[in-house]
Amino acid sequence: MPREWKYLGLGMLIGAGIALPLFAGMFLLAPSLSLTPPTPRSGATRSLVTPAPASRVTPQAVTAFPSPTPTVTPTFTPTPTAIAGARRSAVSAFATSTPLNPADLTEPLIIGxxxxxxxxxxxxxxxxxxxxTVEESIPLAKEINGVGYGHPSNICGPLAIxxxxxxxxxxxxxxxxxxWLLNPGVPEDRRILERTFPPERFLHFETKEPLYRIDWRSFPxxxxxxxxxxxxxxxxxxxxLVVTRVDEEGRAYSVTNYATTExxxxxxxxLYDPDDPTxxxxxxxxxHPYAMLGATGFGGFELWRPQVCRYCP
Incomplete structure (x- = not known):
């Protein structure tokens, strides 16, 4: 046998001896190298369910007292539209007398x-x-205030004056x-009242008694x-407000702004019936204190009464 073959055979034998343990190790380790994906830990999965939105609370409608039935024939243009539907129902609290023609007034209506x-x-x-009507009162309030932003909810002062x-x-x-939004407790506003109602031409009264305690027969x-x-x-x-008339039964009236259901x-x-406190x-x-559509008069009132009508024609 030539020497080269001898060394070649010896080398192959040595190589086989080294490779055999390697192949055996790979075969034994194969099961532990499985490609199966791992199972996630409990709680690691992200929920894909979107929580239901919280339900909205629908505000309940406010119940207001019915509006009065107008009984006075208007004299300005445009003529107010007649009130229809529920607003035709009169409430005793707002009752007015039968339509009155100014020419039918007799003297003396009242002592004054x-x-x-x-x-x-x-x-x-x-x-x-x-x-x-609400539709008519809004532009009228703006016209009365003279600045373009009057509203029938707060036009009482400019309307009365x-x-x-x-x-x-x-x-x-x-x-x-x-x-507009005058407050007698503010010095500047008090001066406006004093200029408008000077003591030489107006009597001034003040009481802290609530309106419902006033005896309107004794103090009409x-x-x-x-x-x-x-x-x-x-x-x-x-x-x-300003008292615009008093009828033969002593009931006082005013053209003023007030809240209705509409x-x-x-x-x-x-304003009141001296013979019917209700x-x-x-x-x-x-x-009702703090009524949704109007509660006032619990603190009394101030009153200015003309004595000499200097400006009357």
Missing amino acids: PLTKEQQERLYRVSLRYRAP SILRDAGLVGADVRPYDF LKPGDFLYIKSGTGGNFDHM GFIIDEVM AGIFRTWTE
Whole structure:
């Protein structure tokens, strides 16, 4: 045998001896090298379910007292549209008398400083400011305030002073805007009241008694009276108005703004009936503290009453 073959055979034998243990090891380790994917740990899987959104709470509708039935024939143009549907139902708290023609007023309607002619003029002027629907009251409020952003919800002061001005009971230079959100507790506003109602021409009364405690037979309101009604404890707004007429039964009325189930309107409303303490808007405003659509008068009121009608024609 040649020497080269001898060394070649010896080398192959050595190589086989080395390779055999390697192949055996691979064969034994193969089961532990399985390619099966691992099982995830409990809780590691991310949920794909989107939580249901929380249900919304639908606000409940606010129940308001019905609006009054207007009974006064308007004299301004455009003529107010008649109120239909539920608003035709009258509530005793807002009841008005039968339609009254200013020419039918007789003297004396009540004991007071104004003559028959002056009372007629005041009443006739007040009818021009009636807006017995929400649609009419909004533009009228803007016109009264004179600045483009008046609203029937807070036009009471400018409305009342406009009626007095046009009736000649206060000076023609009085600005309705000055009475918008007026507060007698503010010094500047108190000075406005003093200029508009000087003591030499107006009597001033003040009481802290709630409206429902006033004996309107002993202390009747009179045409031309300007009232600042204070909310007091239990009230949610102050209010200003002018008494525009008093009928033969002693019931007082005002053309003023107030809330209804459909919104704020401007219309004639009975303030009180001296023979029925449950009637009139004064009673309604003090019947339930913090009422949603109006509670005031728990803190009494201030009153200015004309004595000398300097500006009347």
